[in-house]
């Protein structure tokens with residue numbers, strides 16, 4: 468029996484449809500080569516959904532994605548919908564989708580492609596050999612904690628984590644570390660915050676289930692500094708919602724272009740895979756968007772949702788090969804480009820390795 472999987476595709480707005488098309492091209496090539504089958508169902512979210520149904524997160528999408536083995540998502544949003552009331556905006560649709568799928572772990576690998584390091588005109592500079600993953604808790608902590616409020620005179624939010632919430636995100640980080648260099652650095656503010664002390668104690672307990680993994684702890688202020696000072700010291704960074712929000716954006720800039728980095732948001736049952744960048748309306752429809760972040764997200768989908776590790780590795784290798792031969796989209800044209808290619812040319816080159 469051939470292995471067969473159902474993928475929910477959400478193309479979204481702006482460059483979303485262009486970059487998803489390239490990811491599908493690459494997925495089709497690698498699944499054919501590795502002997503499994505992918506079936507796609509398309510769903511609407513964000514601006515495209517508003518235009519078609521007057522709802523940024525139609526019921527059909529929220530329910531449909533649960534029938535799939537994984538969701539591959541482009542990007543949403545654009546000026547056209549910016550003046551709508553908050554509950555009608557594209558971004559609200561995405562938050563609803565994440566909540567509905569209960570994706571509590573946000574995983575962001577930051578890879579510096581050595582193929583870009585030797586480029587003569589580096590802008591911005593990248594650090595050779597960086598290869599880390601930020602594992603951020605996504606649906607708890609101070610962004611969601613109760614009580615919260617603002618009476619115009621006094622305002623407050625509450626950072627809350629329960630032990631089970633910490634345990635499940637810690638296991639995600641340790642499981643990932645087991646497939647890598649087996650090092651987890653847990654980031655908190657345990658010198659000041661009680662919630663961080665529970666975080667630290669709980670992570671210590673989970674670490675006992677993974678004797679091969681080395682666990683260290685770091686205060687968040689120091690972690691922010693260390694990411695700039697010596698980013699190569701990190702393998703897996705495990706942290707809560709707000710610290711992870713800040714550190715993952717900081718870490719992403721180590722790589723050179725926002726168009727390169729993928730992400731996965733996973734829960735007990737579902738997984739959502741998307742580039743870290745937005746819908747880039749300023750370059751939509753011109754065929755110049757970099758599809759690599761989305762193609763790398765598709766590789767993460769194969770690895771984490773479908774357990775197709777070999778195929779995932781093939782895609783990652785093909786991306787490296789493409790960059791090492793000097794093929795670049797416009798955003799990377801100053802990194803020793805041999806040839807500046809369109810979105811679809813880069814997709815085809817990667818698909819053909």
Ligand code: ATP
Pocket residue numbers: 543544725726743744745746747748749750755756757758760798
């Ligand atoms: P969001 O709020 O959805 O994160 P944003 O406006 O903050 O969106 P992006 O849409 O990510 O940011 O775009 C930021 C800049 O990066 C834009 O100038 C955009 O053209 C560029 N950019 C984003 N993604 C890509 C890509 N894949 N290839 C090339 N350039 C990109």
Ligand code: MG
Pocket residue numbers: 745
């Ligand atoms: Mg943004």
